[in-house]
Amino acid sequence: MPAASSSTTASAFLFPAFKYIPSIPTEIAPTTEGNTADLKTFVRAFLLPERLHHLHHSLPHSKQADMTRVPALTSHFSGAMDINYSPTVLICGHGGRDMRCGVMAPALEAEFQRVLRASGFTSAGSDGGGVDGPHHANVGLISHVGGHKYAGNIIVYIPPKMTVRGASAAAEAEPHPLAGKGIWYGRVEPKHVQGIVDETVLKGRVVKDHFRGGIDRSGDILRL
Incomplete structure (x- = not known):
């Protein structure tokens, strides 16, 4: 999403890493010298794979390095949360x-x-x-x-520290059963939204009739 303060920066949510980057340069610097952060820096810091598939092992080491994530570059994005x-x-x-x-x-x-506002989320959307x-x-x-034929397609990401209410009003909050996971639903219409919020967001249950797949923080695929 474009940042309001500048047309040359953008912001991004990264999943399943569950991170938000508030300011990302949208241009590539003409030189890689110095400490200037640009779009290429963002890609190398957050988006490239941590390790390559074995089919890439025949490439020169310098090429493999260019294709692999460099965690140290995340320091250029101090606002990441x-x-x-x-x-x-x-x-x-x-x-x-x-x-x-x-x-x-x-x-x-x-x-x-x-529906989210009505469910107690005081701020939803942009x-x-x-x-x-x-x-x-x-x-x-x-x-x-x-999958256009599965429209509407949605992905619900449940953050790692989200909790659900206990079985009784006096019970302490419990870890969300789907914490740290993304649940992909298809053939969702507005009439289904209340049920998805009630079951998946608030209770941690997967709605099987709409389930298309899922992913956890390590990138592993979830199946029912």
């Missing part, structure tokens, strides 16, 4: 090849914002002042996630 408490709902809004997701997405975004907190939820549109 962990998303520990706020659930994030990402909705496919792709409308290029097939309009089904593009048409469905705005209605789903509005309904998720409405109008809130923060991105992480026990009573905050992030809702936004993303590009294609696969």
